Structures are given as structure tokens and as C-alpha cells.
Amino acid sequence: MRFLPVNLNAVLVELDDLAQTLALLQSLQAEPVPGVQELIPAARTILVYFEPSQTQLPELIDAIGARDVGAQVERSSHLVRIPVHYDGEDLQEVADLLGTTPAEVVRMHSGSAYSVAFTGFAPGFAYLSGGHPRLDVPRRKTPRTRIPAGAVGLAGTFSGVYPQTSPGGWQIIGTTPVQMWDLERAAPSLLRPGFRVQFVDIATLVPEALAALMAQCAGERAVAQGKRAAADAPAFRVEAAGLQTLFQDGGRIGHAGQGVGASGAMDRSALRAANRVVGNAPETACLEVAYGGLALEALQPAVVAVTGADAPLEVQTAEGRRYAAATYAPLALDAGDRLSIQSPQAGSRNYVSVRGGWKVAPVLGSVSTDTLARVGPAALAAGDTLAVGSTAGLPPVALAEQPAFDMPRAGEEVCLDIVLGPRTDWFDANALALLTSQAWAVTPQSNRVGIRLQGEAALTRAEARELPSEGTARGAIQVPASGQPVLFLADHPLTGGYPVIASVASYHLDLAAQIPVNARVKLRVVRGFDVIDVAPPTTEKH
Numbered sequence: 001m002r003f004l005p006v007n008l009n010a011v012l013v014e015l016d017d018l019a020q021t022l023a024l025l026q027s028l029q030a031e032p033v034p035g036v037q038e039l040i041p042a043a044r045t046i047l048v049y050f051e052p053s054q055t056q057l058p059e060l061i062d063a064i065g066a067r068d069v070g071a072q073v074e075r076s077s078h079l080v081r082i083p084v085h086y087d088g089e090d091l092q093e094v095a096d097l098l099g100t101t102p103a104e105v106v107r108m109h110s111g112s113a114y115s116v117a118f119t120g121f122a123p124g125f126a127y128l129s130g131g132h133p134r135l136d137v138p139r140r141k142t143p144r145t146r147i148p149a150g151a152v153g154l155a156g157t158f159s160g161v162y163p164q165t166s167p168g169g170w171q172i173i174g175t176t177p178v179q180m181w182d183l184e185r186a187a188p189s190l191l192r193p194g195f196r197v198q199f200v201d202i203a204t205l206v207p208e209a210l211a212a213l214m215a216q217c218a219g220e221r222a223v224a225q226g227k228r229a230a231a232d233a234p235a236f237r238v239e240a241a242g243l244q245t246l247f248q249d250g251g252r253i254g255h256a257g258q259g260v261g262a263s264g265a266m267d268r269s270a271l272r273a274a275n276r277v278v279g280n281a282p283e284t285a286c287l288e289v290a291y292g293g294l295a296l297e298a299l300q301p302a303v304v305a306v307t308g309a310d311a312p313l314e315v316q317t318a319e320g321r322r323y324a325a326a327t328y329a330p331l332a333l334d335a336g337d338r339l340s341i342q343s344p345q346a347g348s349r350n351y352v353s354v355r356g357g358w359k360v361a362p363v364l365g366s367v368s369t370d371t372l373a374r375v376g377p378a379a380l381a382a383g384d385t386l387a388v389g390s391t392a393g394l395p396p397v398a399l400a401e402q403p404a405f406d407m408p409r410a411g412e413e414v415c416l417d418i419v420l421g422p423r424t425d426w427f428d429a430n431a432l433a434l435l436t437s438q439a440w441a442v443t444p445q446s447n448r449v450g451i452r453l454q455g456e457a458a459l460t461r462a463e464a465r466e467l468p469s470e471g472t473a474r475g476a477i478q479v480p481a482s483g484q485p486v487l488f489l490a491d492h493p494l495t496g497g498y499p500v501i502a503s504v505a506s507y508h509l510d511l512a513a514q515i516p517v518n519a520r521v522k523l524r525v526v527r528g529f530d531v532i533d534v535a536p537p538t539t540e541k542h
Helices: 018-030 057-065 091-098 102-110 207-218 268-278 429-437 506-513
Strands: 002-007 010-014 036-041 045-050 079-084 114-119 126-129 144-147 151-155 158-161 166-168 171-175 196-201 236-241 244-248 286-290 294-298 302-310 313-316 322-325 331-333 338-341 346-354 413-420 440-442 450-454 476-478 486-488 500-504 520-527
Touching: 002 057, 002 413, 002 500, 010 057, 018 036, 018 045, 018 114, 036 114, 045 057, 079 207, 091 102, 091 171, 102 171, 102 196, 114 196, 236 244, 268 286, 268 302, 268 346, 268 506, 294 346, 302 338, 313 331, 413 506, 429 500, 429 520, 500 506
Parallel strands: 079 196, 413 520
Antiparallel strands: 002 010, 010 045, 036 045, 114 126, 126 158, 144 166, 151 158, 151 171, 236 294, 244 286, 286 346, 294 338, 302 331, 302 346, 313 322, 313 338, 413 500, 440 450, 440 520, 450 486, 476 486, 476 500
């Protein structure tokens, strides 16, 4: 058992194989370690998020290192049968790779019992283990740019079903009409860790049997989620939505088992400040505005605040008078007043709070919009109307809020502290020197998923082998084949297959979120690559 550094609030536990990983996961779920917030299992690793105020890394390592990873994992009694049209475009190629026929591939795939080992890549995407031992095929050399929802694929010894249309490199052997991810289902993800799975060849089913399987997979329906409160009297009208305006709150924690990450506000210090200004609870949803351009008309009296980027604010009253407003201060609007946020002079994102909170139904416990996973309310558009919650019983507004840091500007150089790991040893000495010696340009391809960095020299790897998918953290600096890093932000994928050389220290994540395009980033190491090996106890097998 190896403990690899990830960040000041996260560590990656590496094990020998999937069996040990599942055994440790089962142990940590059955008897949680105090202070652990989230577990992200993968093929040979578990990413462990913890709260530093409740536990320190040495105690966490002692507690996890003492767990038995040789125990037999209890199999779930929940069986999901998935009907499949075995018409995939790679079926013949898979048969050729295995030296057999397409019919035999279908027989092996549909005749095997699978279990959900872990989830990741996208909401509802499950990595299924335990199939026929001969079904071991490499990913495609060149990934496809578009794989349709419902595609059934193979990669290595895993089988899986794409829950939504996306790029991918798995070998596609069929399709299923079943929705793997459905927010109208009580449990949106059809497959969750521990579930047993059996694929059924649709060609062998009569129509009645297929209809029965489809009904079982449809499951219990849930109430509509993520809808704005249409029945309430609107409090604001969106006149212009800018480049991107989203609802964001403190994020959705605890849904990794369905393949859903936390998402949430990019600059959480600005989110909390905006809510404190108007007297809301700190994690209440705000409007997150990227690069300005939002214009709101008040339809009834309200108190709002704008925090985050250094952006000029203008109010035009119902009578036509115009005046400049301040950020980080309460702003009283009357019916007919119009608030507009201009392009930021420094920073990149603003947060707009309203006293009483924006009234929108949560999705999986949060109103945050995850742009990668496509979970949460839709982005605002011109003409939308917004409702507001109750202001009864709220504390007074705050008058002394200030930005948590100086907002970065385009053209300037921003220094971010980093923690080395978890895959620092996959890079050569030259790459490690380049990581911190050169300035990295922030490219226009950056978004809520991550900042794409461009350096004069690329980072080279010392390891050429493929990295099994493992959990990725907010702030991770992942290095794809190009050698040009990507700094993961709020909407990053739950798991990834490229090595992470380092992570931005947790206390600099809000600053990273405000770095505008065309700024430059310098990286400074504050904690080295300290790997701890622990020999865990194992159950004697007979």
C-alpha cells in the first residue's frame, strides 16, 4: 500500500490490484475514518479527500494502513440486466484481436457475470469487472471524437456503457436502448459500485421480455430537478446573459458513486463573501458570471451584492439615472432598476447574490451547474426570469467585506503554490525543472473544466506505459501526451488516465479560478514528492 501526495487535503492510496482496491473501499465504507470526506475508487487506487481540521495526514495513513486489503468483498444482491444490440462497429475487430468469431465474442460477453468496480469519466459511466477472461482487448490507438450514448464497449478487462454522447477510445461491440444516466429516475445512475450486471442479447428476446427489461431499468421516477421556480412571482429579468452565467453554490459532495464530481463555485471565497454581504448562509447559490456582460432588471425591490473580479458595475434607475456601484457592498434595487456588470479589469468571474437566495430546485442536493458532466440548471439566457427566496429571519447585511486576494490581470504573471504528486516520478528531471522555471501562458481554451497552459518547452515523461484510470482532484496539473499541462478546476473529470505531476495547493484554488486568459502562471513547490509505503495486514487465504 503506497500513499502518494495529491494536495493538502487529499492523498492517493495505491494498491496492487483491483481486488485489494475493492477490499479497502469496502472497509472504509463500512467503518469510516474520522475526517474523511469523499472516496474516489479506480482500478488500483483510491483518492481520499479529508478535512485537515479533523485529521492530519500521519493519523490518516496509520488508520488506512491498518485496514485488511485481503478480505473477500461482499457482492451486492442487486442485479441489473441490460439488453444489447450486438451491432458495434468494432465487433469484428475485437473478434480478430482475440482470434475468434463475432458470435463467440457476443456469447462470451452476454454469458459473463459482471460487477461495478468503480465509476468515473462521466456521470453514470461504470467500469465493469469480472467478465470472461478472454475478453481482454486494448483501447483503440486513435480515440473517436464522438461515441453515441448507449454504446457498449471493451477496454482491457473492463466493460462499460457510454451514458452520453462523448469522445472515447473503447472498442464498441454494441448498443443498448437503456438510459444509463437519467435525472428523472429516483437514482439517476443505473449502475453503482457493487451492483451485479448481466448483458442480454436482444436477438434472443421476444418483444414482451425486452419490454420487461426496459421497464425494470427505467426504475422509480423522481420529481423534476433543476427547474427554476416558475410558480413564484419573478423578481428579476435577464436582459443579457454575457459569455456564461451559471447558478453555483458550494457544490455537490458525496455523489462519486454515481460518477458525479463536486463542481460548485470556481472562486469559493467570493461566493461566501457575496452571501455574507446580503445576509445569506455562506454556501447559498449565486450567479457566477464569466468575463462580465450580465444585465438584470429588478421586477421588485431587492438587495444584491457583486463580488469576485474587479469589474465596473452600473445601475440605471427606472427614471433613467445612471450611477456606478461598488463590489463587495450591499446594493438596494427598486422595481425597474437595471444592474449591469462590465468586462473585468482584473480577475475573470463575478458572483451575484440576492438577499433570500436565488430560488431554483437542486439537482442531487446542489444547484451548481457542472458543464462537463451536464448536471444542473441550464445557463442563463436573455429573457429568463428569476425568483428569490424568503428574506424572513436573515441577519443584517455586512458592510466590511473585502476580496480575499488581489485579482490577477491579463498580461501579468501569477504565482501559484503547488504540491508535487501523485505521479511526479513519471517525469524526468528536465520536466521537473521546466515545471517551475518557465512561465506558462493561459490559453483561450481554458474554462470551468480547467486552465490549458502553454509553455515554450513541453514536459517529457520518463514512463511510457499507460496509466490506469485514477481519481483526479481539483487543482491537479495533468500532463497529456502533448506535454502541455492542464490545470483542473471545478468541473474536472472524476477520473483521468494521464499522469498528474503536481497539484495547486488548496489555498490557491480560488486565485487560480480568477486567472484570466493571456495571463502567465509561475509554479512554486511548497511540498515535495513524499511517498509513504505501508505493509497492510492481509487475510490468510486457504
